[in-house]
Amino acid sequence: xxxxxxxxxxxxxxxxxxxxxxxxxxxxxxxxxxxxxxxxxxxxxxxxxxxxxxxxxxxxxxxxxxxxxxxxxxxxxxxxxxxxxxxxxxxxxxxxxxxxxxxxxxxxxxxxxxxxxxxxxxxxxxxxxxxxxxxxxxxxxxxxxxxxxxxx
Amino acid sequence: xxxxxxxxxxxxxxxxxxxxxxxxxxxxxxxxxxxxxxxxxxxxxxxxxxxxxxxxxxxxxxxxxxxxxxxxxxxxxxxxxxxxxxxxxxxxxxxxxxxxxxxxxxxxxxxxxxxxxxxxxxxxxxxxxxxxxxxxxxxxxxxxxxxxxxxxxxxxxxxxxxxxxxxxxxxxxxxxxxxxxxxxxxxxxxxxxxxxxxxxxxxxxxxxxxxxxxxxxxxxxxxxxxxxxxxxxxxxxxxxxxxxxxxxxxxxxxxxxxxxxxxxxxxxxxxxxxxxxxxxxxxxxxxxxxxxxxxxxxxxxxxxxxxxxxxxxxxxxxxxxxxxxxxxxxxxxxxxxxxxxxxxxxxxxxxxxxxxxxxxxxxxxxxx
Numbered sequence: 137x138x139x140x141x142x143x144x145x146x147x148x149x150x151x152x153x154x155x156x157x158x159x160x161x162x163x164x165x166x167x168x169x170x171x172x173x174x175x176x177x178x179x180x181x182x183x184x185x186x187x188x189x190x191x192x193x194x195x196x197x198x199x200x201x202x203x204x205x206x207x208x209x210x211x212x213x214x215x216x217x218x219x220x221x222x223x224x225x226x227x228x229x230x231x232x233x234x235x236x237x238x239x240x241x242x243x244x245x246x247x248x249x250x251x252x253x254x255x256x257x258x259x260x261x262x263x264x265x266x267x268x269x270x271x272x273x274x275x276x277x278x279x280x281x282x283x284x285x286x287x288x
Numbered sequence: 289x290x291x292x293x294x295x296x297x298x299x300x301x302x303x304x305x306x307x308x309x310x311x312x313x314x315x316x317x318x319x320x321x322x323x324x325x326x327x328x329x330x331x332x333x334x335x336x337x338x339x340x341x342x343x344x345x346x347x348x349x350x351x352x353x354x355x356x357x358x359x360x361x362x363x364x365x366x367x368x369x370x371x372x373x374x375x376x377x378x379x380x381x382x383x384x385x386x387x388x389x390x391x392x393x394x395x396x397x398x399x400x401x402x403x404x405x406x407x408x409x410x411x412x413x414x415x416x417x418x419x420x421x422x423x424x425x426x427x428x429x430x431x432x433x434x435x436x437x438x439x440x441x442x443x444x445x446x447x448x449x450x451x452x453x454x455x456x457x458x459x460x461x462x463x464x465x466x467x468x469x470x471x472x473x474x475x476x477x478x479x480x481x482x483x484x485x486x487x488x489x490x491x492x493x494x495x496x497x498x499x500x501x502x503x504x505x506x507x508x509x510x511x512x513x514x515x516x517x518x519x520x521x522x523x524x525x526x527x528x529x530x531x532x533x534x535x536x537x538x539x540x541x542x543x544x545x546x547x548x549x550x551x552x553x554x555x556x557x558x559x560x561x562x563x564x565x566x567x568x569x570x571x572x573x574x575x576x577x578x579x580x581x582x583x584x585x586x587x588x589x590x591x592x593x594x595x596x597x598x599x600x601x602x603x604x605x606x607x608x609x610x611x612x613x614x615x616x617x618x619x620x621x622x623x624x625x626x627x628x629x630x631x632x633x634x635x636x637x638x639x640x641x642x643x644x645x646x647x648x649x650x651x652x653x654x655x656x
Contacts, residue, residue, distance in 0.1 A: 138322065139320060139321075139322045142317060142320070143314075143317055143318060146313060146314065146317045147314060147317075150305060150309075150310050150313050150314065151304075151305045153313065154302075154305040154306075154309050154310070154313075155299075155302045155305075157309075158302060164306050164308070164309060167306075167309050168306075168308050168309045168311075168312040168313075169312070171309055171312050171313035171316075172312040172313060172315070172316040173316075174313070175313050175314075175316035175317045175320070176316050176320070179317075179320040226300045227300055227302070227303050227304075228300040228301060231298070231300060231301040232301040232302070234301075235298065235301045246298065247298055250296050250297070250298040251298035251299050251301070251302065255426075255428060255429055255430070255431050255434075255446075256425075256426075256429040256430060256431070257429070257430055257431025257432070257433070257434075258431065266480050266482065266617060267430065267482055268421070268480060268481045268482055269480075271421075271422065271425065271429070278296065281296075
């Protein structure tokens with residue numbers, strides 16, 4: 137993998153990586169740190185990517201691992217006092233809260249599927265889970281999300 | 289590619305990526321340097337850390353008329369079934385008709401931790417149908433495997449659900465299951481189910497269940513739970529058939545065992561792998577890693593330790609040949625003797641190695 141490819145793919149995947157990181161860390165400052173570490177780790181481990189067409193799932197896994205390591209190391213997480221930057225894209229705060237209320241085990245596969253458009257097979261490889269487990273978690277996540285939304 | 293389900297659009301649950309996050313990412317990306325360096329031999333082998341991810345997405349082609357099952361399934365994971373495993377399998381085929389389909393029980397085998405079975409599923413009268421696990425799954429949900437099914441049936445839209453695709457093509461849709469079950473006394477927990485398709489659109493259903501090693505003896509009483517449900521154009525079950533059939537599952541005995549110890553244990557963030565205990569069966573070798581957690585580590589940190597540090601370790605033999613993942617695709621984790629935590633995983637070997645080397649990409653430690 138050369139640097140040009142790396143820059144191009146990371147630029148293209150930046151939004152996805154942010155959403156994945158936010159799904160875990162729920163805090164923009166922590167996300168910024170995580171994304172920085174993800175970039176450096178991905179470059180350091182670039183020789184572990186056997187085929188460039190799998191870059192997306194490969195770097196997503198590195199991002200997930202980085203975020204979880206940061207969280208377990210006790211870095212600052214959710215801060216309700218943060219004032220988010222204004223967003224030009226459509227934003228549904230009710231949906232955001234309902235999604236945040238899901239356990240991560242359910243939230244992450246759901247985000248990878250219905251926000252990032254990954255197939256079950258891609259999610260299975262990203263999360264190192266059997267495909268049937270991915271399917272089951274997405275199914276449960278949708279049910280739980282509907283419950284959260286109905287309760288709002 | 290994924291279809292909106294009940295207008296579920298999760299992108300709007302996120303604000304736009306903040307500029308400071310984008311800048312943090314891209315500043316780091318642009319700061320990296322392309323250095324010319326000699327790859328260490330062990331570094332080259334770390335490609336396999338990602339290979340388990342990558343290889344699970346390989347296309348597997350199926351020839352018409354051939355039995356297909358576990359070997360084909362594992363190839364998609366980059367696992368080559370060993371002669372020992374293939375010899376240990378019961379492969380006498382048995383047909384069971386249920387509703388409009390015929391299940392052909394093909395392969396069964398067990399050791400003291402895992403029972404596995406595969407069954408081919410085809411429409412009895414030879415006509416075409418869409419066979420699936422769950423009718424509301426997107427047709428394309430299974431990646432490369434889905435492409436085989438879609439090619440077989442002339443489907444083009446992977447975002448359609450199976451029942452939508454069947455309705456569009458005028459094909460009957462059957463949701464099928466063929467799951468191995470054991471009595472409660474033998475059960476060790478969760479199982480696994482998955483499905484493959486051949487070039488004609490027939491299905492191979494793979495299932496396994498965890499066993500209680502203390503309960504499994506020379507023989508195992510097992511059944512195959514079979515289910516077929518016909519699905520209409522709205523995704524509703526309009527007819528279903530179920531049965532349970534006793535099946536013969538040969539149990540592979542323990543062939544060898546060994547405990548491996550290092551001169552100096554591998555250390556990861558203060559935790560160390562004290563030893564590795566290996567048990568060999570015809571199905572492969574189970575490795576149990578004894579992790580000693582450091583003083584002061586909180587119990588809830590162990591999940592992270594196991595899942596994200598153990599998972600990234602590379603296992604090789606004495607010549608740096610990487611061990612393939614074993615046929616038990618999941619790993620076991622036991623913290624009941626905290627601060628000692630055991631992690632069990634399987635490798636695909638016919639004989640116990642002399643040496644097991646563990647590397648995290650920086651240190652490399654031999655266990656003998």
